[in-house]
Amino acid sequence: MTDRIHLGLTADMHVHLRSGNMMKLIAPTVREGGVSIAYIMPNLVPPVTTLKQVIEYKKELEALAPKTTFLMSFYLCKEITPELIDEAAKLGAIQGVKCYPAGVTTNSSQGVDPNDFTPFYPVFEALERNNLVLNLHGEKPGSHEEDIHILNAEPEFLPALVKLSRDFPNLKIILEHCTTAKAIETVDLIHQENPHSKVAATITAHHLSLTIDDWAGNPINFCKPVAKLPSDRRALIEAATSGKPYFFFGSDSAPHPLLSKARHVGVCAGVYTQSFALAYLADAFEKVGALDKLKGFASDFGRSFYNVKSVVCNDEVVLVKREVVVPEAFGNNELTVVPFKAGKLLNWTVEWTK
Amino acid sequence: MTDRIHLGLTADMHVHLRSGNMMKLIAPTVREGGVSIAYIMPNLVPPVTTLKQVIEYKKELEALAPKTTFLMSFYLCKEITPELIDEAAKLGAIQGVKCYPAGVTTNSSQGVDPNDFTPFYPVFEALERNNLVLNLHGEKPGSHEEDIHILNAEPEFLPALVKLSRDFPNLKIILEHCTTAKAIETVDLIHQENPHSKVAATITAHHLSLTIDDWAGNPINFCKPVAKLPSDRRALIEAATSGKPYFFFGSDSAPHPLLSKARHVGVCAGVYTQSFALAYLADAFEKVGALDKLKGFASDFGRSFYNVKSVVCNDEVVLVKREVVVPEAFGNNELTVVPFKAGKLLNWTVEWTK
Numbered sequence: 001m002t003d004r005i006h007l008g009l010t011a012d013m014h015v016h017l018r019s020g021n022m023m024k025l026i027a028p029t030v031r032e033g034g035v036s037i038a039y040i041m042p043n044l045v046p047p048v049t050t051l052k053q054v055i056e057y058k059k060e061l062e063a064l065a066p067k068t069t070f071l072m073s074f075y076l077c078k079e080i081t082p083e084l085i086d087e088a089a090k091l092g093a094i095q096g097v098k099c100y101p102a103g104v105t106t107n108s109s110q111g112v113d114p115n116d117f118t119p120f121y122p123v124f125e126a127l128e129r130n131n132l133v134l135n136l137h138g139e140k141p142g143s144h145e146e147d148i149h150i151l152n153a154e155p156e157f158l159p160a161l162v163k164l165s166r167d168f169p170n171l172k173i174i175l176e177h178c179t180t181a182k183a184i185e186t187v188d189l190i191h192q193e194n195p196h197s198k199v200a201a202t203i204t205a206h207h208l209s210l211t212i213d214d215w216a217g218n219p220i221n222f223c224k225p226v227a228k229l230p231s232d233r234r235a236l237i238e239a240a241t242s243g244k245p246y247f248f249f250g251s252d253s254a255p256h257p258l259l260s261k262a263r264h265v266g267v268c269a270g271v272y273t274q275s276f277a278l279a280y281l282a283d284a285f286e287k288v289g290a291l292d293k294l295k296g297f298a299s300d301f302g303r304s305f306y307n308v309k310s311v312v313c314n315d316e317v318v319l320v321k322r323e324v325v326v327p328e329a330f331g332n333n334e335l336t337v338v339p340f341k342a343g344k345l346l347n348w349t350v351e352w353t354k
Numbered sequence: 355m356t357d358r359i360h361l362g363l364t365a366d367m368h369v370h371l372r373s374g375n376m377m378k379l380i381a382p383t384v385r386e387g388g389v390s391i392a393y394i395m396p397n398l399v400p401p402v403t404t405l406k407q408v409i410e411y412k413k414e415l416e417a418l419a420p421k422t423t424f425l426m427s428f429y430l431c432k433e434i435t436p437e438l439i440d441e442a443a444k445l446g447a448i449q450g451v452k453c454y455p456a457g458v459t460t461n462s463s464q465g466v467d468p469n470d471f472t473p474f475y476p477v478f479e480a481l482e483r484n485n486l487v488l489n490l491h492g493e494k495p496g497s498h499e500e501d502i503h504i505l506n507a508e509p510e511f512l513p514a515l516v517k518l519s520r521d522f523p524n525l526k527i528i529l530e531h532c533t534t535a536k537a538i539e540t541v542d543l544i545h546q547e548n549p550h551s552k553v554a555a556t557i558t559a560h561h562l563s564l565t566i567d568d569w570a571g572n573p574i575n576f577c578k579p580v581a582k583l584p585s586d587r588r589a590l591i592e593a594a595t596s597g598k599p600y601f602f603f604g605s606d607s608a609p610h611p612l613l614s615k616a617r618h619v620g621v622c623a624g625v626y627t628q629s630f631a632l633a634y635l636a637d638a639f640e641k642v643g644a645l646d647k648l649k650g651f652a653s654d655f656g657r658s659f660y661n662v663k664s665v666v667c668n669d670e671v672v673l674v675k676r677e678v679v680v681p682e683a684f685g686n687n688e689l690t691v692v693p694f695k696a697g698k699l700l701n702w703t704v705e706w707t708k
Contacts, residue, residue: 142567147584149567151505213496213503215570216580217621222571230501264615264692267571338618 003321011302014250034278034350047075082126089130096133181235202250205280241290248301357675365656368604381418388632388704401429436480443484450487535589556604559634595644602655
């Protein structure tokens with residue numbers, strides 16, 4: 001068995017780096033975790049909705065992590081106009097727009113109504129003509145009346161994905177951090193119906209490992225969308241290791257201060273995986289004998305989908321078979337973040353080569 | 355609408371009072387919450403398995419709460435013999451034996467294998483001949499191989515309940531704290547098949563209110579069995595308010611120190627409802643216009659099933675329509691317990707009359 005895996009330029013196409021002190025702590029960990037290119041989520045407070053904000057945010061990140069290539073995004077809301085998209089595209093300021101249904105996860109209170117995307121169709125047309133990406137948080141908001149809860153919120157969203165894929169056959173759409181067998185099946189069906197479809201799905205590292213039993217009673221593993229059943233996890237592993245180019249890596253690494261996790265009410269949703277992103281993946285792929293599929297999933301497919309032509313640093317990632325123990329926590333007394341699988345042994349370590 | 359509900363001698367047939375300082379804090383709250391008769395769970399550390407233990411435990415409880423009638427139980431394990439059951443029955447020391455599948459909830463590590471109850475059949479025969487109760491925690495332990503997880507653990511257990519009910523048609527069996535529509539349906543089917551069946555099910559107050567979305571991110575609402583889907587909750591409400599005598603109240607009130615709840619890993623399972631047990635129930639019953647069914651559920655059916663002939667205090671419970679705010683916490687700096695619906699308004703208050 002090989003003990004070195006050359007991954008080239010790796011891409012994590014769903015990254016939360018936050019702002020302020022958390023950003024300062026976390027931005028450097030993108031590279032530590034083995035990621036060359038990171039697509040950055042815009043759900044700051046306030047959300048990233050202007051050219052000025054997105055350009056400044058990128059500058060801050062580049063100052064903290066000069067060897068990491070940052071791809072940037074806007075937060076979909078009524079401030080995002082087709083004209084703004086055209087201008088941002090011309091400047092190369094963004095690679096996509098993230099759509100959060102209102103109220104489904106951290107800082108999503110300003111999101112859109114997933115029952116009716118039509119008010120945003122002019123924006124989607126602008127994305128399409130500029131070859132930019134629409135990133136979907138694919139969950140319906142919970143509703144007692146409609147029997148929508150955290151387990152079926154993603155399946156209930158899928159008809160909206162199918163409709164969008166038909167209404168915008170040339171729009172690059174990503175169903176982000178998908179968590180259900182039903183989502184995998186739907187994305188596959190979209191590609192069977194239209195082999196030229198530009199619909200893709202990202203899969204996190206932690207959803208290859210977690211099921212509902214792992215976050216019940218362990219808030220550190222609680223995220224949105226929540227990890228589902230063993231059968232769902234099997235479908236995610238199968239998709240990630242399938243070699244299909246429309247399934248690729250987006251960690252959805254989402255750091256929260258320990259104080260926001262160790263609470264009896266109001267636990268923040270998010271699993272922090274950035275510091276060991278590639279190592280978690282390697283363990284999951286190795287477990288099913290699919291290490292040969294890792295480069296496609298973690299490097300090639302995402303880069304190709306986003307059409308990434310240049311990077312700020314050409315160092316390449318090599319995974320080396322060398323054990324490492326995930327620390328119990330990062331940071332300091334003022335700001336502590338507990339990583340996924342804290343205290344556990346991982347089998348692979350990241351090295352960078354010229 | 356009535357603003358006083360006479361409930362007579364109320365019965366909470368599933369109560370965790372713990373030991374030591376927690377017991378001292380919680381035992382008096384049985385009466386505060388409006389409960390005359392409480393059936394006490396034996397999952398202490400070590401579990402209650404001897405006559406000496408159960409007699410001493412009862413004495414301790416009676417010293418702390420002299421007006422509460424305590425019904426006692428043994429913890430099913432290999433130390434529990436038919437001879438012990440016969441002797442305990444003769445002394446009136448216990449009213450039943452609680453069976454925990456190994457590893458499913460707080461202090462259940464010494465539980466039994468729910469895939470094969472036959473080693474305990476002689477004990478069940480002893481319970482049957484002494485007219486004592488077998489209390490089942492009806493969940494299969496989680497298993498990746500068998501695809502058993504916290505959502506299907508109860509449905510997967512139900513065939514074992516059906517088998518027991520057929521093998522011991524004269525044994526009083528309770529499926530404790532049932533949480534799924536499937537469980538309600540199965541208990542109904544058992545009674546359709548055998549109208550003389552002695553199978554019953556307890557339902558908690560919190561499962562009439564919670565669904566999965568309420569405990570995801572709120573460890574204070576996390577318990578085992580976990581609250582399930584809105585459709586399950588509807589089935590529980592329907593059963594509780596059905597007037598069927600084989601569905602009655604067992605709060606499964608399970609206090610944990612706040613420090614065991616406000617954790618990022620290893621949150622203890624249990625919802626504490628004792629202090630407002632009857633008020634929570636009244637709110638749930640009122641919401642569906644079924645206050646006239648409350649006395650059967652919370653007083654008559656459980657007392658009749660357990661054949662409770664005498665109580666230590668004949669004070670009776672009256673629910674009065676008077677608002678009360680649930681405190682944010684009970685106890686003191688050394689031991690704080692956060693109650694269910696902390697900070698929320700309840701519509702009914704308990705009074706005791708001679």
